Amino acid sequence: MSDQHLLEVRDLVVRFRTHDGAVHAVNGVSFDLAAGETLGVAGESGCGKSVTNLAIVGLLPKPAGRVEGGSVKLEGRELTTLKEEELRQVRGSEIAMIFQDPMTSLNPVLRIEEQLIETIQAHREVTKEAARTRAIELLTAVGVANPESRLRSYPHEFSGGMRQRVMIAMALALEPRVLIADEPTTALDVTIQAQVLDLLRRLTEERGTATILVTHDLGVLAGMADRVNVMYAGAVIESGTTDDLFANPRHPYTVGLLRSIPRLDGETGGKLVPIEGRPPDLIDAPVGCSFYARCAWRTDRCATETPALLPIDGGKGPIVTSGPAATHVAACFNPVAPEEVAEGRPLRRSGGATR
Amino acid sequence: MFRAALVDPQIARASRGLWGDAARRLRRNRPALVGLFCIVLFALAAILAPVISPFDPYAMNGSSLDAPSLTHLFGTDLLGRDIFSRVLYGAQISLFVGVGAVVLALVIGGVLGAIAGGFGGRIDGVIMRATDVFLSIPSILLAIGIVTALGRGMVQLMFAIAVSYAPTFARLLRGSLLALREADYVVAARTIGASRMRILVRHMLPNALTPLIVQATLVLATAIIDIAGLGFLGLGPADPRTPEWGTMLVDARRFMQTAPHIVVFIGGAIVISAIGFNLLGDGLRESLDPKLKR
Secondary structure (H helix, E strand, O other), X not given: OOOOOOEEEEEEEEEEEEOOEEEEEEEEEEEEEOOOOEEEEEOOOOOOHHHHHHHHOOOOOOOOEEEEEEEXXXXXXXXXXXXXXXXXXXXXXXXXXXXXXXXXXXXXXXXXXXXXXXXXXXXXXXXXXXXXXXXXXXXXXXXXXXXXXXXXXXXXXXXXXXXXXXXXHHXXXXXXXXXXXXXXXXXXXXXXHHHHHXXXXXXXXXXXXXXXXXXXOHHHHHHHOOEEEEEEOOEEEEEEEHHHHHHOOOOHHHHHHHHOOOOOOOOOOOOOOOOXXXXXXXXXXXXXXXXXXXXXXXXHHXXXXXXXXXXXXXXXXXXXOOOOOOOOEEOOOOOOOHHHHOOOOOOOOOOOOOO | OHHHHHOOHHHHOOOOHHHHHHHXXXXXXXXXXXXXXXXXXXXXXXXXXXXXXXXXXXXXXXXXXXXXXXXXXXXXOOOOOEHHXXXXXXXXXXXXXXXXXXXXXXXXXXXXXXXXXXXOHHHHHHHHHHHHHHHXXXXXXXXXXXXXXXXXXXXXXXXXXXXXXXXXHHHHHHHHHHHHHOOHHHHHHHHOOOOHHHHHHHHHHHHHHHHHHHHHHHHHHHHHHHHHHHHHOOOOXXXXXXXXXXXXXXXXXXXXXXXXXXXXXXXXXXXXXXXXXXHHHHHHHHHHOHHHOO
């Protein structure tokens, strides 16, 4: 394990206070991000992917949402206790974000020029002319034709893909160390999706930007991410390099996710298999494994004890949390055996493989 | 309806920008054009009063209570003053006090609303409860109270009306700001590290101003009626000779039986200007709201 990761999230706990009680949105999420690495985060709606990211940059909706525990360290510097003003300096210049909907993420009444220059001048003491030159460079880099004249355009004069390119230009304007892309292509056409993803990959590789890529599109993750965290009910339940995870999923939920998407290399006429049931209500504090109610592999132990993220091979060596040699970990007492993955159901009486 | 959904309006025609679009929609709205015509008439009367009025509005130029004639288009009042000239100068006062009051109300209400909606929390609570108090008092009563306390005069009149309208503007702006606080581009601006003040001034206020513009136009109509109303109640300009419409109406009321044309001309002036602002306000609301795009 390296001495220090670029971004270290430890036991992050986020709660939302509502009229019905506290929503346990994020329950002890830990992960590391090394410089230049792309971490994919997968999971269904409401599993805490976006909330985790908002918590990292301190933008949880106030006053309902609060970080109630854990730490977020950027290059060793604790972010959760920073004052708003200090956090503001971090946002944009060290951690930048791209959102899902490029149609609404740009201010409709301001020209692209003003929004780009604003981003640059919010953090750098530069003249308007210098910022403008930089803005033109950025638009060129993200593939906007005629950047000089396009700077004078309003957001509604751009197409969706072009707007997302502008958003990427804004996010990368200050060469952040970490880029959080929250479903950056969900709102775009499939052909445009591929272009935007290519662009994103090229730019982050060129600049050595570490990326957290949130998506529910596993195909996107397979192509883009070095490592993947699978989240369920506010916790990471399986994590490993993309290759490991796709080739050898061990958590029943990950298996379910993979089986619920169509495959090009699979048999024709095969049915997609949904995961039965619904995610747990996060208002109740979780007891036992959060996937218990929907799991075919469950045992009595799963109802009362919460499984920890442990190496799938039961190895005793140190857990590597980042990089290409990251340890494949899963939070399951009764992990799916390789031969069961294709079947999607346990091939044993009960108890099954233990570790 | 269906065609609108199929053809993206941004592709269907070259964009003219927010204001270009709004102006084009306004031109198609007949009631709004009538309103605009009334307002232009009113504004021209006010601005050109010294040029076009045939007589000095303060001087006696004819015999008492003359019927309308070519010399005195609207006739004369009890003291033989030319009513046409007095109505023109009255427009000047209504326009001056009305616009002044609404601008003042916009400034007071706008600042309070921006603070409340932009910062929220305790300061929001304090400002909103204060506006509740002001809104619970009928506006004309509040204005009477303020004029009584400050004394009669045009500036006092302006201030009184401004104070009674400011809470409405404050609420309106706060409401639109609250709705914008969670807007994606506001959150996006926060993620790039824009300061709170900058987000409020550059990103939120420009997007929240539309309802304020509409409300200001509509309130101008009420303001003109309120000014006349206060004048009618004897709380108009300090000098009773001033050709203020409400004050003139009180004098004219006594001769409603013998010389009804005086009341009709003065009342007509009030009606035309108030209806003008009302129609234009409604038209603006429709043309500035992109959701009503046709």
